[in-house]
Amino acid sequence: MKILHTSDWHIGQKFMGKSREEEHKAFFSWLFETIKENNIDLLIVAGDIFDTGTPPNYALELYYNFLKQLFSLSGLTVIITAGNHDSVSTLKAPKQLLEVMNVFVITSGNESEDELIPIYKDEKLQGIICAVPFLRDSVVRKATAGETMTEKEISLNKGIKQHYKDVYEKAKELSTDKKIPIIATGHLTTVGSRTSESERDIYIGGTLDIGGDFLGKYFDYVALGHLHINQTVRVSHVRYSGSPIPLSFSEASQKKRVNIVTFENNKLTVEELEIPLYRKLLVLKGNLEMVKKELEKVEDKSTWIEIHLKDENPMFAHQALREYAEALELIVLAIKIDRTQKKLQAKELKVTSLDELTPSDVFTRRLEVEALEDEHLKEELILNFKSVLEKVENR
Ligand SMILES: [Mn+2]
Incomplete structure (x- = not known):
């Protein structure tokens, strides 16, 4: 059985006012060819x-056209699980229609959904997939009034672990002794993994103590999503595929990959396949003269550039760089002024654009303006805001 594991497509992302449509199109056409060439039996998209x-x-x-294109490949099964960015109802609406095309969509992991998907080839059972989506608090934990944050955290961790144990037990039953691989998916931050700036914290105040070793104990392979860097988590069969395109400038230097996972006679091999980069993201750092020189070296005019400016005269340098980049026909999406500069005036701080901030960032910054001395109150406000935000985002 050959599986292609990918995640975090983030189709429709608006990046500092720019569309990622062309990049996603390029990725999908590469992915289609890759699935075809490698004779993939199962495509997993982990949220x-x-x-x-x-x-x-x-x-x-884009999404539906790609799924339709995949349907032309006979024998391919597709499993799509929801992540924290996805709306359960948006993904779920075409669920039954997509099943006709061998595309299985798992959105919440609550009792109404069957997370077990057996994979057959030539009428023989090849493996069982425990398709676990991003587990929302309400699915894994019964809220009790008056709970402290720590109590909430403990019960959240317990709930998630129990969910994985249960789904494993069910898979074991279904496999009835046959030595076939049991594979899980997940959308969460695990202990011991590396994060970039563009992933949101997904559980309110929740620090998960779930690591690769916990998941790896049960499953033969774990296809994770949420983190955008391709990586293994403590054990080599628990992995993140990472996102197919860089989703923030902090990911500019990362190589983007998908994992090709092969089970042959119960032996697992994983190949990390590099995705060709359609558009380059570039971060340039330094003072006016240094950045100017770097700009001159940029050959690919389609590159999206972010500048971290550290200059004695930031206002002047900012304007000069804008003009210089324009003359060179380069696309500079943001110029950030280094805040450690001495004598930085308040009016010069207006360099961060709203596009690079999350709602939580905005709230935190607004809070900084208030002269709140009670640190505890501040924390409570942030947690309450996150809780409201989560409800709005998970609608
Ligand atoms: Mn995510």
Whole structure:
């Protein structure tokens, strides 16, 4: 059995005002060819299909067109699980229709959904997939009034672990002794993994103590999503595929990959396949003269550039760089002024654009303006805001 594991497509992402449509199109056509050439039996997408709960129409069109294209490959099964960015209802709406095309969509992991998907080839059972989506708090934990944050954390951790144990037990039953691989998916931050700046914290105040060793104990392979860096988590069969395109400038230097997972006579091999980069993201650092020289070296005019400016005269340098980049026909999406500069005036701080901030960032910054001395109150406010935000985002 050959599996292609990918995640965090974030179709429809608006990146500092720019669309990622061309990059996603290029990725999908590469992915289609890759699936075909490698004779993939199963495609797993481990969450965050769309960037927001209400994706733009072009994003939905890309998604459905790609699924339709995959349907032309006979014998391919597709498993799609929801991430924290996805709206359960948006993903779920075409669930039954997609099943006709061998595409299985798992959105919440609550009792109404069957997370077990047996994979057959030539009428022989090849493996069982425990398709676990991003587990929302309400699915794994019964809220009790008056709980402290620590108590919430403990019961959340317990709930998630229990969920994985249960689904494993069911898979074991279904496999009835045959030595076939049992594979799980997941959308979470695990202990011991590396994060980039663009992944949101997904559980309110929740620090998970779930690591690769816990998941690896039960399953023969764990296809994870949420983190955008391709990596293994403590054991070599628990992995993140990472996102197919860089989703923030902090990911500019990362190689993007998918995992090709092969089980042959119960032996596992994983190949990390590099995805060709369609558009380069570039971060340049230094003072006016240094950045100017770096800009001159940029050959590919389609590159998206972010500048971290550290200059004696930031206002002047900022304007000069804008003009210089324009003359060179380069696309500079943001110029950030280094805050450690001495004598930085308040009016010069207006360099961060709203596009690079999450709602939580905005709230935290607004809070900084208030002269709140009670640190505890501040924390409570942030947690309450996150809780409201989660409800809005998970609608
Ligand atoms: Mn995510």
